[in-house]
Amino acid sequence: MxxxxxxxxxxxxxxxxxxxxxxxxxxxxxxxxxxxxxxxxxxxxxxxxxxxxxxxxxxxxxxxxxxxxxxxxxxxxxxxxxxxxxxxxxxxxxxxxxxxxxxxxxxxxxxxxxxxxxxxxxxxxxxSYFAFVYDANRVKNPPRSFEALADMPKDFKIVIQDPRSSTSGLGLLLWIKEIYGDKAGEYWKKLAPHILTITKGWSESYGLFLKGEADMVLSYTTSPAYHMIEENRTNIKAASFTEGHYGQxxxxxxxxxxxxxxxxxxxxxxxxxxxxxxxxxxxxxxxxxxxxxxxxxxxxxxLTVPSKMLLMDGKKIEARRKAYINEWLDAIQK
CATH class of the missing domain: 3.40.190.10 (Periplasmic binding protein-like II)
Known part of the structure; x- marks a missing residue:
């Protein structure tokens, strides 16, 4: 045994x-x-x-x-x-x-x-580069600059992502900061009435845009390629902004x-x-x-290809990110 x-x-x-x-x-x-x-x-x-x-x-x-x-x-x-x-x-x-x-x-x-x-x-x-994406069948004359975006009719709505939880949301924050500097808060106040909602991540925002909930969504210059290749659609486009585009x-x-x-x-x-x-x-x-x-x-x-990639130094972002976010919060909540 x-x-x-x-x-x-x-x-x-x-x-x-x-x-x-x-x-x-x-x-x-x-x-x-x-x-x-x-x-x-x-x-x-x-x-x-x-x-x-x-x-x-x-x-x-x-x-x-x-x-x-x-x-x-x-x-x-x-x-x-x-x-x-x-x-x-x-x-x-x-x-x-x-x-x-x-x-x-x-x-x-x-x-x-x-x-x-x-x-x-x-x-x-x-x-890629951050950009505002729109449906050309719905938006015939898209804004071609941040100023033009803020000056759109009151019922023109965009969806963006939260810079505290999303890299694309942070990208928009830095994009506007690079262009407006100390006046970034003032610009956010002008843009705020056009913001339909701020989502935690990119997927939620893009989903709302595809459902027709908003006229534009913060996305990428490369996003239209998906619709061209997978859906054979050419009506989804990225607006080219005269101020340049922030890179990711x-x-x-x-x-x-x-x-x-x-x-x-x-x-x-x-x-x-x-x-x-x-x-x-x-x-x-x-x-x-x-x-x-x-x-x-x-x-x-x-695709829209910006002539220059705007990009802020990482150490500068780390040192000032909280201040930029607080500036943004203060502007959009008023």
């Missing part, structure tokens, strides 16, 4: 060992909801990366990338996140100051952007607490591959940061 029990125990332990060796590591990425949507980038990226990593890629989404950062901050060293993906350069400095992230140690010389950007912690993977460069970083540091950095390296770059234009509807093997879809040739 002893020998049989010993044999069964040996077989069990051997089997457990094989099982453990065959278990793939799980790499967890926190990001925003539109990235993980069925039509978003995550499903294709998961499939492509899993082919070469011998791992399981898991995406966890919140309504915004800022929300994902806050989730990580609340979880602290116990977070399950290995990577935070979807912040942009406007909030990256804030994230860096938390001390939660690890240097990537990658060569990013292949990155091509409209403006210089390099960071030891955050790796860029796509970019999206980035990702590895958590210092990650138990899969090497694998996480491998994913960041994968973000700079032609495979990843080819996925971005028709899933995240943005420009990849490296030249694609396939080239950009033809629809991108019809």
């Amino acid at each position: 002893f020998n049989i029990i010993h044999l069964l125990l040996l077989l069990f332990l051997t089997g457990s060992s094989v099982l453990a060796e065959g278990t793939k590591p799980i790499l967890t990425i926190y990001t925003y909801d539109s990235f993980t949507a069925s039509w978003g980038a995550a499903p294709k990226i998961k499939k492509a990366f899993e082919k070469e990593c011998n791992c399981t890629l898991k995406f966890v989404s919140t309504s915004s990338a800022i929300g994902a950062l806050r989730k990580i901050q609340l979880e602290g060293k116990h977070t399950k996140a290995d990577i935070l993906l979807g912040l942009d350069t406007s909030i990256a400095q804030t994230a860096k100051a938390t001390g939660l992230f690890e240097k990537h140690d990658l060569n990013t010389s292949s990155v091509v952007l409209p403006t210089a950007y390099s960071d030891a912690y955050f790796v860029p993977y796509d970019y 460069i999206e980035v990702a970083a590895v958590l210092r607490s990650s138990k899969h540091q090497a694998l996480a950095k491998k994913f960041l390296s994968f973000m700079l591959s032609p495979t990843f770059a080819d996925i971005i234009p028709t899933t995240n509807w943005a420009y990849p940061v490296i030249k694609t093997a396939k080239g950009l879809p033809k629809a991108f040739e019809q």
Whole structure:
């Protein structure tokens, strides 16, 4: 009897060992909801990366990338996140100051952007420009400047995102600050009557716009490409503003607490591959940061392309962001 029990125990332990060796590591990425949507980038990226990593890629989404950062901050060293993906350069400095992230140690010389950007912690993977998007069938004469937007008839409504919870909302805040400087608060007071609502994230705003609830929505110059390619519609357009357009460069970083540091950095390296770059234009509807093997879809040739990317220094934003937000709150609440 002893020998049989010993044999069964040996077989069990051997089997457990094989099982453990065959278990793939799980790499967890926190990001925003539109990235993980069925039509978003995550499903294709998961499939492509899993082919070469011998791992399981898991995406966890919140309504915004800022929300994902806050989730990580609340979880602290116990977070399950290995990577935070979807912040942009406007909030990256804030994230860096938390001390939660690890240097990537990658060569990013292949990155091509409209403006210089390099960071030891955050790796860029796509970019676009903020813009107000409208339906040309409904809005025949869209505003072509911030002044023209504020001077539209009283019943002309826009939907925007909250700068406290959304990178795009923060982008608009900085866009207006770059143009109006000390008079930004005065401009917000003029614009306030046209704001139908302020949503927590981009998805909610865009959904309201598509339902016809508002005349314009804060989105991106690349947003119309989705409608052209997926719906064969050319009536959704981005208004070109004479003052220029503020840019968004999206980035990702590895958590210092990650138990899969090497694998996480491998994913960041994968973000700079032609495979990843080819996925971005028709899933995240943005420009990849490296030249694609396939080239950009033809629809991108019809998009509004600003001559210059407005972008505020990250350290300046970190130092003054709270003051900018308070200025905004004070202006729109009066």
